[in-house]
Amino acid sequence: MAEGGDGAGGSGEDRFIARFLRPIAGSSAALGLLDDAALLTPPEGCDLVLTKDAVVAGVHFFADDPPASIARKALRVNLSDLAAKGADPLGALLALALPKGTPDAWMEAFAAALGEDTERYLCPILGGDTVSIPGPVTITLTALGSVPKGAFVPRTGARPGQAILVTGTIGDAALGLRLRQDGKAAAFAGLSDEQRGHLLDRYLHPQPRLAIAPVLRRYAKSAMDVSDGLAGDVAKMLAASGCGGRIEARRVPVSAAAAEAIAADAGLFRTAITGGDDYEVVACVPHALVHVFTAEAARVGVPVTLIGETREQPGLDVTDAGGHPLDLGAGSFSHF
Amino acid sequence: MAEGGDGAGGSGEDRFIARFLRPIAGSSAALGLLDDAALLTPPEGCDLVLTKDAVVAGVHFFADDPPASIARKALRVNLSDLAAKGADPLGALLALALPKGTPDAWMEAFAAALGEDTERYLCPILGGDTVSIPGPVTITLTALGSVPKGAFVPRTGARPGQAILVTGTIGDAALGLRLRQDGKAAAFAGLSDEQRGHLLDRYLHPQPRLAIAPVLRRYAKSAMDVSDGLAGDVAKMLAASGCGGRIEARRVPVSAAAAEAIAADAGLFRTAITGGDDYEVVACVPHALVHVFTAEAARVGVPVTLIGETREQPGLDVTDAGGHPLDLGAGSFSHF
Numbered sequence: 059m060a061e062g063g064d065g066a067g068g069s070g071e072d073r074f075i076a077r078f079l080r081p082i083a084g085s086s087a088a089l090g091l092l093d094d095a096a097l098l099t100p101p102e103g104c105d106l107v108l109t110k111d112a113v114v115a116g117v118h119f120f121a122d123d124p125p126a127s128i129a130r131k132a133l134r135v136n137l138s139d140l141a142a143k144g145a146d147p148l149g150a151l152l153a154l155a156l157p158k159g160t161p162d163a164w165m166e167a168f169a170a171a172l173g174e175d176t177e178r179y180l181c182p183i184l185g186g187d188t189v190s191i192p193g194p195v196t197i198t199l200t201a202l203g204s205v206p207k208g209a210f211v212p213r214t215g216a217r218p219g220q221a222i223l224v225t226g227t228i229g230d231a232a233l234g235l236r237l238r239q240d241g242k243a244a245a246f247a248g249l250s251d252e253q254r255g256h257l258l259d260r261y262l263h264p265q266p267r268l269a270i271a272p273v274l275r276r277y278a279k280s281a282m283d284v285s286d287g288l289a290g291d292v293a294k295m296l297a298a299s300g301c302g303g304r305i306e307a308r309r310v311p312v313s314a315a316a317a318e319a320i321a322a323d324a325g326l327f328r329t330a331i332t333g334g335d336d337y338e339v340v341a342c343v344p345h346a347l348v349h350v351f352t353a354e355a356a357r358v359g360v361p362v363t364l365i366g367e368t369r370e371q372p373g374l375d376v377t378d379a380g381g382h383p384l385d386l387g388a389g390s391f392s393h394f
Numbered sequence: 395m396a397e398g399g400d401g402a403g404g405s406g407e408d409r410f411i412a413r414f415l416r417p418i419a420g421s422s423a424a425l426g427l428l429d430d431a432a433l434l435t436p437p438e439g440c441d442l443v444l445t446k447d448a449v450v451a452g453v454h455f456f457a458d459d460p461p462a463s464i465a466r467k468a469l470r471v472n473l474s475d476l477a478a479k480g481a482d483p484l485g486a487l488l489a490l491a492l493p494k495g496t497p498d499a500w501m502e503a504f505a506a507a508l509g510e511d512t513e514r515y516l517c518p519i520l521g522g523d524t525v526s527i528p529g530p531v532t533i534t535l536t537a538l539g540s541v542p543k544g545a546f547v548p549r550t551g552a553r554p555g556q557a558i559l560v561t562g563t564i565g566d567a568a569l570g571l572r573l574r575q576d577g578k579a580a581a582f583a584g585l586s587d588e589q590r591g592h593l594l595d596r597y598l599h600p601q602p603r604l605a606i607a608p609v610l611r612r613y614a615k616s617a618m619d620v621s622d623g624l625a626g627d628v629a630k631m632l633a634a635s636g637c638g639g640r641i642e643a644r645r646v647p648v649s650a651a652a653a654e655a656i657a658a659d660a661g662l663f664r665t666a667i668t669g670g671d672d673y674e675v676v677a678c679v680p681h682a683l684v685h686v687f688t689a690e691a692a693r694v695g696v697p698v699t700l701i702g703e704t705r706e707q708p709g710l711d712v713t714d715a716g717g718h719p720l721d722l723g724a725g726s727f728s729h730f
Binding site for chain 1: 429430433434435441442444445447448449452454475476479481491520522523526527529532534538539543548549550588618634
């Protein structure tokens, strides 16, 4: 244990911040990372939305993933939470726990990618902490966003008889992870290189749906980001809202690559809707508003698909074309 | 690597949050920890102050420290940053990375102590994340505070000719750590059990100086919390402010226990002013305001001591009674 509290060393930490992080801390709120704290004047008439996700090497990403990809994922999983709540990013705080001996080149690539992403998503790094860890790289990001007062989109606002819609396509990331773990599996044999690349990229580089935030604020009664698997996350949202629902399996949007893999191995459909890491948004919208919601989402470049409906009876069914609940494997669905 | 992203497991994490964290999430902003994000309406006319500190087992605390102490330290080191900036706490987000198999009893004790502290310091847990880590317990806390618009106390506001003052006593925690590591050292032989207890407790349980926040807002031009050692932190603050200064060694306030140890081993003075973990506040105040600053600090129960003065010439000297810079050991002071 290092005397003085910080294993990274006082002045060592300062140099580290100066070299790698100060150049990407663009906002005046960050005070040049020269202070102990960031100072932020919240936009007038707004509520703040706060989210915090930690990612750990060997758990949420592979330790040998490119540092640029790790940086992007650490930021984007938080931005995905903001997007689903209808919030626009204000900034983020970064805590970086690094093993001793992490190469400068690793940090350079990490910081450069984080800098690019903070510009792309208008989410400057406001401050944070860097410490050493006798363990895996651990990155904790706290993202702050704003919504006009009262416009926060909760997880608890679904009511029976609403449409359930989801952005983008589901299952690419989970199949990308499967492909990475077992690239020789027969299910993937028919995929083109481009299709393989698509699945792998979707696992590595989530695309937070920030563009849809203002549309959610206007039309969605309930929303959350899909990070732990579509079926489980929808079940969670409906339970939190005090209702239940049904998803029609054939309506769940999948990419051409995912469709190819599922056609070769039908069991991968379960992987697709339970696997997680989608970072899409699922929302409940009154039926009368589905048309305008879909049109306005399209206008900001986000495809949305109607996949089911809420109901009074608790629980979530994923149904086949005949309306019968699919048996998606005992145990794994016990928490629905 | 767990499919689905989160090594703690989706529903496992939910149960964990429900059992241990929901009971201590008292604020309506936390939305019962049932949402992906917290919602906070910032107080009107206020700026936000944001700080984030990570603590790692084996680096910032001993892995076998009582979980209650670990929880308190994780929160309080962040509150100390808020206090030094003149901010009142609004709430905190917690990211908890725990090794698999962490006993329920550990979590219960951790959550109970955190719950007590969040009530004591009016700093509710608003949200966060729990993940598993194939490594040491790692706790990241982001604390939010508020200051009246424009009242943030920066690190950069010191100017030549101001008084340097510090709260409480310096060195207890560093000596407590030393005592813990080498309890049989001759320097500690003359200490009473009560004195030993004092030093050990100061290392384990920082006392954030939140009471002085409004006084700092009114009178301090520059301030920071003392976490990495008084000498280094003052040097940092003055460098960030573009000036230098002098601390008189004999004025640095020490407890009776620390004085006893330093009397037995004069070298421990260096430990006291460079060791860190004090979580006191050092501030620069115009001379004309020192009296009223000291009186108002006393009124809120915080003793402050004048320890030196700022100057134009860069750098920091720690001087003996004759005004000569102390030789505090080559190398260790190179970054002043």
